[in-house]
Amino acid sequence: MIAAKEKGRYFTPEEYFAWEEQQLEKHELIDGRVYAMTGGTQNHSAIKINIVSLIKAHLRGSRCRVFNSDLKVNILDTSNYTYPDLSVTCDDRDREHTQYITYPCLIVEVLSPSTEAYDRGKKFEMYRQNPNLVDYVLASSEEMAIDMYHKNEAGDWLILSYRPGDVVELKSIGLSVAIEEFYEEVVFEPSSNAV
Numbered sequence: 001m002i003a004a005k006e007k008g009r010y011f012t013p014e015e016y017f018a019w020e021e022q023q024l025e026k027h028e029l030i031d032g033r034v035y036a037m038t039g040g041t042q043n044h045s046a047i048k049i050n051i052v053s054l055i056k057a058h059l060r061g062s063r064c065r066v067f068n069s070d071l072k073v074n075i076l077d078t079s080n081y082t083y084p085d086l087s088v089t090c091d092d093r094d095r096e097h098t099q100y101i102t103y104p105c106l107i108v109e110v111l112s113p114s115t116e117a118y119d120r121g122k123k124f125e126m127y128r129q130n131p132n133l134v135d136y137v138l139a140s141s142e143e144m145a146i147d148m149y150h151k152n153e154a155g156d157w158l159i160l161s162y163r164p165g166d167v168v169e170l171k172s173i174g175l176s177v178a179i180e181e182f183y184e185e186v187v188f189e190p191s192s193n194a195v
Contacts, residue, residue, distance in 0.1 A: 004182075008034075010031070010032035010033065010135065011029060011032055011033070011034060012032075012079070012081045012103045013081070013087040016029045017099060017136070019034075020034075022156060023142060025037060025112055026069075026070075026083055028072075028080075028081060028082045028083055028133065029062035029079065030080050030082070030121055030126075032079070036133070037069075037083055039156050040110070040112060040141070041112070041141060041194040042189065043186050043187070043188070044110050044141045045111060045144070046185060046186050047110050047139050047141060047182060047183060047186055048086065048110050048184075049067070049165075050070070050182050050183065050186075051069055051085075051108055051110075051137075051139065051182050051186050052066060052086055053084065053179060054175070054177055054182070055086065055088060055106075055170075055173065055175065055186065057061075057153055058174075059088070059173060059175065060067060060136070060176045062090070062104075063090055063092075064089065064090040064173060065089055065090075065094070066086065066087075066091075066189070067086065067087045067088070067101065068085070068086060069083050069084065069085050069086070070083075070084075071087065071099075071101065072099060072100035072101075073100060073101055073104055073107065073127075074097075074100045074101070074102040074132040075086050075105070075126045075127070075129060075130070076102055076129050076131075077129065078126070078129075081100060081125060082123065082126070082127075083088065083109045084104075084107045084108065084109055085108050085109050086106075086107070086108035086177050087101060087104040087106065087107050087108075088104055088106040088172070088173055089101045089104045089105065089132075090103055090105055091132055093103075095137055101182060103130065103134070104130070104132065104133060105125055105132050105133060105172040105173065106133075106134065106135045106136075106137070106173055107133065107135075107136050108137040108138075108139065108174040109123070109136075109137070109139070110139045110140075110141050111140050111141055111142075111150055112141055113142070115140075119138060120147075123150060123173045124136055128144065128149070128151075128157065133151065133152075133172075134143075134150065134151050134171060134172035135148055135149070135150050135170050135171065135172040135173075136148065136149040137168075137170070139182060140190075142188065142191055144164050144167055144179060144180070144183045144186075144188075145161070145162070146161070146162040146182065147160070147161050147162075148160045148161075148162070148168070148170075149157060150171065153155075162179045163179070164179060164180065165179075166178075166179050168178070168182065177194060
């Protein structure tokens with residue numbers, strides 16, 4: 001998803017929830033401002049579906065729940081709400097609200113050129129405020145490449161990079177999977193730098 005800033009007033013969370021119900025598009029709420037979420041590419045959609053399918057199958061029968069970009073994540077101790085491409089929660093507190101979760105252990109964003117800097121920077125800065133978050137996955141939509149921020153047992157964030165031939169290890173949910181499975185049936189455009 002690509003966020004585009006909407007002009008206008010500031011919203012409280014209550015105003016935002018009531019207002020968004022009347023809108024055709026989804027909107028994130030960041031620091032009182034709403035940002036419209038626009039559509040993505042075929043690759044963006046295919047990668048997201050692949051990852052959701054693999055994780056959903058892996059977690060079937062567990063107490064963990066998998067959500068796509070239709071569910072908001074409330075940034076802990078703030079009035080900010082985002083729509084990640086995928087989120088997983090294993091925390092029973094997230095059963096209290098029907099419109100959002102607050103305690104994900106895993107968040108996945110499929111990158112696009114227009115959102116990559118935000119997803120790697122400000123959005124990760126917000127997400128990592130949550131002590132439950134263990135893995136923040138950034139999947140490229142332009143090449144077979146995944147960068148993951150993983151919080152180790154000491155509470156330090158490590159950056160792990162996965163490329164073709166690698167096995168992606170999501171310790172937050174106990175899943176190891178070949179990166180190629182995340183990119184099944186995805187066709188990349190030839191590089192414009194090719195001779």
